[in-house]
Every structure is written in C-alpha cells, then in structure tokens.
Amino acid sequence: MIGYNALKDLTKKILIHFGYRTEAAEETARILVEADARGVASHGVARLAFYESNLKGGFVDLGAEPEIVHETPLSLVIDGHGGVGPTISRFAVDRCLEKARAAGAGFASVRNSNHFGMAGLWAEEAAAEGMIGMAFTNTLRCSIVTFGKEGILGTNPIAVAIPAQKTPFLLDMATTTVSYGKIEVCDRRSKAMPLGWAVDEFGRGTTDAHLVVGNFEKGALYGGQLFLGGEGEALGGHKGYGLALLVELLCAGLSLGTWSAHVCEGKGRENGITHFFAAFRLDLFGDREKIESHIASILEEIRASERVEGAERIYIHGEKERERRHRTMKEGITLDEATEDLLESYCRRFGLEVPF
Amino acid sequence: MIGYNALKDLTKKILIHFGYRTEAAEETARILVEADARGVASHGVARLAFYESNLKGGFVDLGAEPEIVHETPLSLVIDGHGGVGPTISRFAVDRCLEKARAAGAGFASVRNSNHFGMAGLWAEEAAAEGMIGMAFTNTLRCSIVTFGKEGILGTNPIAVAIPAQKTPFLLDMATTTVSYGKIEVCDRRSKAMPLGWAVDEFGRGTTDAHLVVGNFEKGALYGGQLFLGGEGEALGGHKGYGLALLVELLCAGLSLGTWSAHVCEGKGRENGITHFFAAFRLDLFGDREKIESHIASILEEIRASERVEGAERIYIHGEKERERRHRTMKEGITLDEATEDLLESYCRRFGLEVPF
Numbered sequence: 217m218i219g220y221n222a223l224k225d226l227t228k229k230i231l232i233h234f235g236y237r238t239e240a241a242e243e244t245a246r247i248l249v250e251a252d253a254r255g256v257a258s259h260g261v262a263r264l265a266f267y268e269s270n271l272k273g274g275f276v277d278l279g280a281e282p283e284i285v286h287e288t289p290l291s292l293v294i295d296g297h298g299g300v301g302p303t304i305s306r307f308a309v310d311r312c313l314e315k316a317r318a319a320g321a322g323f324a325s326v327r328n329s330n331h332f333g334m335a336g337l338w339a340e341e342a343a344a345e346g347m348i349g350m351a352f353t354n355t356l357r358c359s360i361v362t363f364g365k366e367g368i369l370g371t372n373p374i375a376v377a378i379p380a381q382k383t384p385f386l387l388d389m390a391t392t393t394v395s396y397g398k399i400e401v402c403d404r405r406s407k408a409m410p411l412g413w414a415v416d417e418f419g420r421g422t423t424d425a426h427l428v429v430g431n432f433e434k435g436a437l438y439g440g441q442l443f444l445g446g447e448g449e450a451l452g453g454h455k456g457y458g459l460a461l462l463v464e465l466l467c468a469g470l471s472l473g474t475w476s477a478h479v480c481e482g483k484g485r486e487n488g489i490t491h492f493f494a495a496f497r498l499d500l501f502g503d504r505e506k507i508e509s510h511i512a513s514i515l516e517e518i519r520a521s522e523r524v525e526g527a528e529r530i531y532i533h534g535e536k537e538r539e540r541r542h543r544t545m546k547e548g549i550t551l552d553e554a555t556e557d558l559l560e561s562y563c564r565r566f567g568l569e570v571p572f
Numbered sequence: 573m574i575g576y577n578a579l580k581d582l583t584k585k586i587l588i589h590f591g592y593r594t595e596a597a598e599e600t601a602r603i604l605v606e607a608d609a610r611g612v613a614s615h616g617v618a619r620l621a622f623y624e625s626n627l628k629g630g631f632v633d634l635g636a637e638p639e640i641v642h643e644t645p646l647s648l649v650i651d652g653h654g655g656v657g658p659t660i661s662r663f664a665v666d667r668c669l670e671k672a673r674a675a676g677a678g679f680a681s682v683r684n685s686n687h688f689g690m691a692g693l694w695a696e697e698a699a700a701e702g703m704i705g706m707a708f709t710n711t712l713r714c715s716i717v718t719f720g721k722e723g724i725l726g727t728n729p730i731a732v733a734i735p736a737q738k739t740p741f742l743l744d745m746a747t748t749t750v751s752y753g754k755i756e757v758c759d760r761r762s763k764a765m766p767l768g769w770a771v772d773e774f775g776r777g778t779t780d781a782h783l784v785v786g787n788f789e790k791g792a793l794y795g796g797q798l799f800l801g802g803e804g805e806a807l808g809g810h811k812g813y814g815l816a817l818l819v820e821l822l823c824a825g826l827s828l829g830t831w832s833a834h835v836c837e838g839k840g841r842e843n844g845i846t847h848f849f850a851a852f853r854l855d856l857f858g859d860r861e862k863i864e865s866h867i868a869s870i871l872e873e874i875r876a877s878e879r880v881e882g883a884e885r886i887y888i889h890g891e892k893e894r895e896r897r898h899r900t901m902k903e904g905i906t907l908d909e910a911t912e913d914l915l916e917s918y919c920r921r922f923g924l925e926v927p928f
Contacts, residue, residue, distance in 0.1 A: 290676040291856035320646040321677050325857050348822075361874055363883035368874065378821045385821060387814040393807055412807045419880030438878070444808045445800050451749055451768045451807075452800045458743040458889045459815075461874070465734050465741055466704075469867040470857040477873060500647035501681050501826040511825040517833060518717055518724065518817070522794070524775030527719035533814045 217548040218572045224249040226559065226571055227261050233566040234268055235278050240300040247302050247333035252551065253544045254537035258397035259334040262555040264562065267331070276300060276330050277485050282307045290315055291323040293471055298485025301330035305491060309338050309351075312493045316347055321496035325466075327473025328488040331355075335375035336388030336534070342495040343377035343384035346504045350494040351375040352463045354476045358432065359392050359441040361461075362454040365419025367432075367440030370476035370489075371396065372463035377534075379498055381505075381512035386534025391460040392441045396432070399441070403429040412446030415439050421447045466492040573904040578927045580605040582915065583617050589922040590624055591634050596656040603658050603689035608907065609900045610893035614753035615690040618911040620918065623687070632656060632686050633841050638663045646671055647679040649827055654841025657686035661847060665694050665707075668849045672703055677852035681822075683829025684844040687711075691731035692744030692890070698851040699733035699740035702860045706850040707731040708819045710832045714788065715748050715797040717817075718810040721775025723788075723796030726832035726845075727752065728819035733890075735854055737861075737868035742890025747816040748797045752788070755797070759785040768802030771795055777803045822848040 218226075224245045231241035244267070252260030270276050280299030284292050292311055296304035308324040315322030332338065335351045342349025355370030371390040378385040393413050402409045402425035409423050416422040417431055417438040431439045443456030468475035473490035481487055498504045515532050523530060544550075551559070556572065563570045574582075580601045587597035600623070608616030626632050636655030640648050648667055652660035664680040671678030688694065691707045698705025711726030727746040734741040749769050758765045758781035765779050772778040773787055773794040787795045799812030824831035829846035837843055854860045871888050879886060900906075907915070912928065919926045 286858045288676060288856050290852075293857050320644060321679070321852075323677070323852065323856055361877065361886055363879055363886050364874075364877050365880045366877045368877055376818055378818070378825065380821075385817065387818055389808075389811040389814060393801070410806055415880075419878075444811055445749070446807060450766050451802060452745075452812075454887070454889075455745040455800055456808075458745060461741065461889065462732055462734070462743055464870065465736075465867055469734065469870060470854070470863060472858065472862065472866050475870045475873075496646075496677075496679065498826070500644050500679055501649050502642045502828065506828060507826060510828050511821055514820065514825060514831045517831075518720075521717065521720050521722045521724055522775075523719055524721045524771075530717055530719050531810070533810075533817065 219548050222571045230562045240303045243302040243306050251334045252549050253541045255540040258395050275480050289319050294326045296329035298328050298488050301332040304329045305332040316495035320500050324493040325471040326491040327471035335373045336386050339375035339377040340386050343379040346498045347495045349377040352492045354464050354467045354490050357476045362457045365438050368477040369460050372460040379508050381508045399425050414441050574928045575904050586918045596659045599658040599662050607690040608905050609897045611896040614751050645675050650682045652685035654684050654844050657688040660685045661688040672851035676856050680849040681827040682847040683827035691729045692742050695731035695733040699735040702854045703851045705733040708848045710820050710823045710846050713832045718813045721794050724833040725816050728816040735864050737864045755781050770797050
C-alpha cells in the first residue's frame with residue numbers, strides 16, 4: 217500500500233535517474249500512477265521496466281522535441297522524433313483541445329512517438345470540458361488478422377469519452393480479445409487460456425499460454441493475439457480485425473507514420489508508434505447541459521435494467537475504474553508483489569528510500 | 573437473376589404503390605438495390621416487407637420533411653419527424669459533406685428517423701471525395717448488455733470509410749456478434765447457433781435459434797442478441813457492449829432523440845430511430861494523394877501477409893462487397909427464392925410486370 221503522491225514522486229525520481237528531463241518525468245509519472253490508481257496495473261508503474269528497456273534499445277530520444285509538421289485551424293500533424301510518449305501526447309492533446317475550443321473540433325495525428333500509457337486518460341480530458349474525446353494508438357506488432365498467421369497488427373486500443381451529467385462514459389479497450397497481461401497471468405499460473413485469445417505459430421487457435429508468451433518473447437513473426445470476436449468469422453473476428461485496422465489507418469495512415477508491422481524495426485528513432493486524437497464540442501449539437509442530462513438518463517436506465525441471475529451489477533464503461541480511483545485516493549494504491557520488487561530494486565540502484 | 577436497373581425500377585414502383593413520393597422512392601430503391609448488388613441481402617429489397625409493415629404500424633410519415641433544429645458551421649441537428657429514413661439521411665449526409673468541404677469537418681445528428689439501409693453506403697460517400705466518413709444508427713431494441721437480460725440496445729452498427737489509393741477501406745459492422753439474419757437462417761434450417769450469438773429470456777447463453785426468434789417475434793422484453801465478444805467478459809463481451817453504447821450515445825444522445833430501448837414505443841412518430849454522421853477531410857493532415865498512397869501500401873502489405881493453412885485470401889474490409897458489386901453490375905443480381913416470391917406478390921398486387 218502506497219499513497220498516490222508518494223508513488224508518483226518515486227516514479228518521477230526513478231525516471232529522472234533513467235535520464236528523463238523533469239517535465240517528461242512528471243508527465244510520465246502522472247499517467248503511470250493514474251493507471252494504478254484506477255486498477256489498470258497493466259499500464260501502471262510496472263511499465264517502468266518496459267520504459268527502461270525501450271530507452272536502452274535506442275527507441276526513445278530523451279532530448280527530442282515534438283514538431284508540428286502540418287497545421288490547419290482544425291488539425292495538426294506532429295512528428296515526435298522518437299521522444300517520450302507522454303510528453304509528445306501532452307503536446308498533441310493540448311493543441312487538439314485548443315483547436316476544438318476555438319473551432320468546435322480538433323484533430324491531431326502523431327508519428328514517431330512512444331508508448332503513451334492508458335489511452336483513456338487522454339480521451340477523458342476532453343469530456344471534462346464538455347467535449348467528446350478520442351484517443352487511439354498503434355503498438356508493437358503482436359496480433360493476427362482474420363485468416364492470417366503473422367502477428368502484424370498491434371493491440372490498437374480505442375478510447376472514447378462522452379460527457380454526461382455527473383460522470384462521463386469512458387470506453388477504453390484494446391481491440392484484441394484481452395490484454396497481453398491476461399495471457400501472461402495464465403502463463404505464470406500454468407493455466408489454460410480460453411480459445412479466442414491467441415493463435416500458435418501456424419495461425420491455429422491455442423489454449424497454451426506458455427507457447428504464446430514464448431513466441432512473443434523470442435520475437436517470432438508468426439502467431440499472436442486474436443482480435444475481439446476471435447478466430448475466423450463465426451463470432452465476428454473479422455469485425456475486431458476491422459476495428460484494429462481502423463485504428464491503424466487513423467494513426468499510422470493519417471500521420472504518414474510507421475504501421476504496427478514495422479514499429480521499432482531496427483534501431484532508428486524514425487519508426488516509432490503513431491497516435492490519433494480528436495475532440496469535438498457537445499454544444500455543436502445544442503445546449504450542453506440538456507445533452508449531458510439526456511445522456512445521463514440513458515446510462516441510468518441501463519444501470520437499472522434487469523440482471524442475469526448471479527450478476528451483482530450492470531456497469532457503464534469507466535465506472536469501475538473511477539470508483540477504484542476514488543477508493544485509492546483515500547486508502548492508497550495496492551501494488552502486486554512483482555511491482556513492489558521492481559520499485560525496490562530501482563530504489564536500491566538509485567539510492568532512493570523505499571516508501572512501503 | 574435480374575439487372576441492377578430493372579430491380580431498382582421495380583423497387584421504386586412498389587414503393588410508389590406503398591404511397592412513397594417519387595424522390596423518396598428513388599432514394600430508398602437505390603439504397604436497397606445497392607445492398608443486394610453487394611451481396612448484403614439482409615439490407616436489400618427483401619426489406620420492402622419490413623418497410624411496408626413500418627408504414628402500416630404508423631411509424632413512417634410519408635409526408636414529413638426533415639427539419640434543421642440546430643446548426644453551426646461544423647454541425648447540424650436534424651429532426652426527421654418520422655419521415656422516410658433514406659430521405660432524411662440523404663438530407664443529413666448532403667449537408668454534413670457540404671460542411672466538411674467548406675470547413676474541414678462536418679457532423680450531423682438526426683432524431684425521429686427510420687431505417688436508413690446499409691450504414692456503409694452513407695459512410696463511403698465521403699471517401700469518394702477524399703474524406704473520412706462515418707455513419708452510425710441505433711435500431712429497434714434486441715440486444716442485451718453485459719450481465720443484463722433485457723434486450724434494451726439495438727444492433728447499433730458502426731460504418732467508417734477511409735480513402736485509399738484505388739479502393740477505400742470500408743468497415744460496416746453491426747456491434748452484435750452477427751446480424752439477426754444469421755439467427756433466422758439457423759431457425760429456418762433448425763441448426764444450432766454457436767454460443768456467443770444470443771441469450772434466452774433468463775439472460776443465459778443459448779444455441780436454440782427457434783427460441784431466440786420466437787422471443788423476438790412475440791416482442792419479449794427479455795433475451796436477445798449478444799454483442800461482439802459474447803456473454804460475460806471472458807472473450808470481451810463488455811467491449812462489444814461498449815461499442816454499441818458508444819453508438820447509442822452518439823446517435824440518441826447528441827440528437828436528444830429516442831434511445832433503442834424506447835424506439836417505436838407506442839404509435840407516435842416522435843420516437844423514431846436516431847443516426848449520427850461525420851466527415852473530415854484527409855487534407856487536414858497534408859497532401860491527400862500521399863496519405864491515400866500510404867494507406868494503400870499498408871492495406872497491400874496486409875493482403876500479401878501469410879495465411880493460415882486452408883485460407884484462400886486475406887480480405888480488407890469492403891473488398892468482398894465491392895467485388896461482388898462489380899460482378900453483379902455485369903451479370904445481374906441473384907435474389908433468394910423468398911425475395912423473388914415477395915417481389916412477385918407485390919407485382920400481382922400492384923399490377924406490375926414480373927421482371928424475372
């Protein structure tokens with residue numbers, strides 16, 4: 217158990233020891249700790265190890281500054297030049313929201329960036345000021361397309377926030393069936409995965425998490441995760457693949473950037489991941505308060521609708537994480553043992569005090 | 573087998589016999605025949621029976637004119653006043669594209685409309701002029717939310733078109749696992765459905781298509797279709813539900829319209845379905861041709877990637893339907909027997925010549 221501010225402070229110090237500049241360390245620490253505060257451990261401070269290995273791998277240039285390479289009153293294209301993901305995204309989202317405030321809508325497409333944390337954090341900023349917000353990103357290659365066997369697409373998440381009275385709707389989902397983290401859990405516990413999560417190197421559905429994690433770790437070209445709807449077309453796998461490809465084209469396509477198949481190929485800093493952000497104002501459609509209240513009434517009716525036997529509650533997207541955050545702000549954040557061990561090892565290495 | 577123009581002509585005549593005005597009949601015939609030409613029979617001329625029953629049910633006002641109730645340089649809100657879906661959508665999409673041409677982006681939210689046909693047809697119009705196009709709609713209630721058992725959401729399709737050199741990417745998908753039409757096929761053939769398509773009146777997964785179709789036909793409040801990812805959360809059912817809810821909020825939320833749970837409740841014409849259209853120009857992000865060529869190169873690499881054993885081809889979304897259309901424009905459209913019978917019965921009723 218550790219307090220929000222203490223964890224953020226420690227994370228920031230570790231990032232500064234990695235070589236991050238103060239502002240980049242601050243923004244990166246914020247997005248990592250926000251994820252832990254919401255119970256999204258897969259995007260929390262445990263990612264420090266991944267961030268360090270990206271740095272060592274030569275994929276992150278801590279001195280790079282994001283550059284606007286194209287701009288209109290509604291839009292901008294940003295080249296991140298291989299800099300820090302959250303710094304580049306902060307730059308892009310600030311300008312995207314500025315445009316939406318002034319013109320009604322804003323779009324930002326970004327190339328040569330790095331991991332930007334939990335997509336929903338960027339989308340929800342728009343909702344706080346009465347706008348619909350969207351954030352998408354491609355990732356490292358890991359997922360197969362329908363009828364394919366190469367892991368050429370990323371997990372390509374979709375995040376959309378829609379303002380509503382009291383609390384916004386916040387959808388934040390990888391377009392794969394599950395996050396890679398869930399496959400790792402099955403691997404660690406030697407548990408079979410359900411069919412529909414991943415395929416082997418021949419492109420055939422598998423329940424063997426050791427195999428899938430092994431293939432991923434050796435950087436195998438074949439096999440990988442399945443998209444929402446699973447294998448083939450019977451349960452709609454081609455739809456999940458379509459959503460992932462949509463994300464890929466909005467991110468890599470519009471920015472003239474690198475698509476997932478080639479992200480981080482070789483050592484260059486000009487093959488980083490790509491993002492797409494969009495925001496548009498609710499009052500484009502009339503009175504903001506009336507619309508927010510109408511949306512809230514739809515969500516309330518869904519919450520109150522009848523449940524299947526044994527189910528405790530019907531959730532609206534973003535609710536679970538918001539309630540978790542509310543709790544952790546009072547009670548502190550619980551990290552798993554592996555993450556505590558990781559932080560302890562950084563503390564020892566950098567001569568920092570262990571805060572738990 | 574019937575030619576495209578002959579089928580369109582006949583459909584238009586039948587609609588005029590229903591009481592449709594010439595322009596509404598023309599636009600409706602076009603969207604129905606376009607769906608058949610692409611092999612999307614579920615949204616083709618077989619829908620004439622559904623359109624007639626909507627008319628008899630008092631849900632469509634053939635004299636209604638769409639009205640702009642709110643407008644900004646980027647956006648408009650349209651009240652369809654219960655008129656003809658394709659007429660209202662034609663009106664909305666024309667104005668949405670006009671705005672995008674002039675300002676870079678356009679958004680149209682629509683309430684009190686009716687069935688607008690295949691969503692992708694509306695989205696792809698933007699792509700033809702170098703814009704990204706989106707079309708969403710809610711529908712009649714038929715699908716359950718994660719952990720729920722009431723069929724309160726619609727099939728809520730998502731259509732997005734992205735221009736690319738030669739041929740656009742066109743994703744056009746119901747957010748349910750499959751279309752209702754596929755469940756009907758299992759019902760007719762007394763075939764078990766896969767688990768993940770639908771639930772019974774207790775909210776439990778079922779393979780019994782007779783049961784599901786029976787429940788739907790008697791207007792049961794409980795049971796219905798599952799969203800992409802199926803039952804519960806193990807295969808991502810909460811993600812499919814989230815996508816459907818996103819569509820619902822963009823359509824019913826932004827237009828202050830009726831959400832799926834209450835569409836066509838009672839006899840009024842002010843509880844029709846809702847749509848949302850958006851378009852934004854590719855050149856917001858730089859040179860249109862460069863971007864279209866980059867997107868085409870991503871699609872080409874995916875097409876050429878390695879296939880799982882036994883698979884003939886990796887498809888890009890929209891490709892199958894476009895090729896089918898190309899064939900049917902030369903060879904004619906093949907309708908199934910039930911649809912031919914339906915058209916024949918209309919011909920007899922209205923004294924029209926049977927064209928096949």
